[in-house]
Amino acid sequence: MxxxxxxxxxxxxxxxxxxxxxxxxxxxxTAAKSTxxxxxxxxxxxxxxxxxxxxxxxxxxxxxxxxxxxxxxxxxxxxxxxxxxxxxxxxxxxxxxxxxxxxxxxxxxESRALSSFRVNLLKSVPTSERIVFAPPNPKYTVSVFTDVECGYCRKLHSEIGELNKQGIAVEYLAFPRMGLGSKDHKEMISVWCADDRKQALTDSKNGKPVPTRDCTNPVSKEYALGQRIGVSGTPAIYAPDGTQIGGYLSPTAMRARLDDLAKADAGTPAGMK
CATH class of the missing domain: 3.10.450.70 (Disulphide bond isomerase, DsbC/G, N-terminal)
Structure with a gap:
């Protein structure tokens, strides 16, 4: 049972x-502590x-x-x-x-409890501990748990320019899906410790070698948080209100989904949010 x-x-x-x-x-x-x-x-x-x-x-x-x-x-x-x-x-x-x-x-x-739970956990990770690809004045910002080896993560990242054109900022959190101590866990530490983390992440997702680095980093903490939030595969994409909107989505599909959520939220009475 x-x-x-x-x-x-x-x-x-x-x-x-x-x-x-x-x-x-x-x-x-799964050992992340409750806030x-x-x-x-x-x-x-x-x-x-x-x-x-x-x-x-x-x-x-x-x-x-x-x-x-x-x-x-x-x-x-x-x-x-x-x-x-x-x-x-x-x-x-x-x-x-x-x-x-x-x-x-x-x-x-429409569970507000689940959305609030996710939002509060995601807020615990400061922008400085994420890898951010954002256009000027984005319309939406999504949090994406990513892995360097996952094919769908690589596909999503290959379209980062179009996502930004759609007004979507992407803030990556580390989720080495093979677990702590795995090859991709170590590689993601190297990415997060690189002088230029955005370039290192792009290189890693394109199969290019990233120099091995180690430093004080949030990779294990973000992985544990992902476990607690319910991430079971990558990419795992969360809208600003805590709704999980993917899995991989094309840039146009993601923008449409975010627009739909915004419309639904706008129609919710203020006391119900």
């Missing part, structure tokens, strides 16, 4: 992303039931949020960077899209 819950918490990979290598539960890759300490749940409460149920299935699972779900009788849960619904008594787990047929809304896609 614990294997089932771990499988359920694994994000379904898009065909436009390179899969992450398997990681053992409780490894350093806030959760308050103890009241014994016998729905939150307590949910946390106890998940602990019984997987003791090392990090549960970041439990709150009332839009689905009656269920709690909304963020665990391992994924969104789940678990019944108040801790018996039933629902994963996947939940649609309100009356309101014609995808409740899962």
């Amino acid at each position: 614990s294997r089932f819950i771990l499988a359920a918490l694994s994000c379904a990979l898009s065909v436009s992303a390179c899969a992450q290598a398997p990681q053992a539960p409780g490894s350093d890759a 806030t300490e959760a308050k103890p749940a009241t014994a016998g409460s729905a939150e307590s039931n949910v946390r106890n149920a998940l602990k019984g299935l997987e003791p090392n699972l990090s549960v970041d949020y439990v709150g009332k779900a839009p689905l009656p009788g269920f709690q909304e849960v963020i665990a391992g960077g994924q969104l789940l619904y678990i019944s108040d008594d801790g018996r039933y787990l629902v994963q996947g899209g939940i649609v309100d047929l009356k309101e014609k809304k995808d409740l899962t896609g």
Whole structure:
């Protein structure tokens, strides 16, 4: 059963992303600490039931949020960077899209708790620790967890000029998908330690050798944060509101997706954001 819950918490990979290598539960890759300490749940409460149920299935699972779900009788849960619904008594787990047929809304896609969770984690990484490709006065800024060896990451980066023309700034965070200590982890450290990180990243993605370097760097920290936010493949692209919009997307498709999100956000009452 614990294997089932771990499988359920694994994000379904898009065909436009390179899969992450398997990681053992409780490894350093998933050891990022919470930015806030959760308050103890009241014994016998729905939150307590949910946390106890998940602990019984997987003791090392990090549960970041439990709150009332839009689905009656269920709690909304963020665990391992994924969104789940678990019944108040801790018996039933629902994963996947939940649609309100009356309101014609995808409740899962509109989870404010998950978006807020992602935004707060992404804000913890300063611009100085990212590799940024931005046009003057960008319309949108996306955060992209990237790997130097992934084919889709390379395809995305080959179109960085067109993305900038579309008014999109790309801020890269490191996610060596083969894990800590791997060849691409070491190569990404060299990239982040280079005098010209933008050129080093471009060279690495083009298969050109990057001089081996080491320094105080954020690569391992960003990888751990990606694990906690739910990244399971690269590229993983996040909009300013925390929505994951890809997988690889073409520049025109990414601009259209960002425009759609902006329109939807503009139509949301201020008190609901």
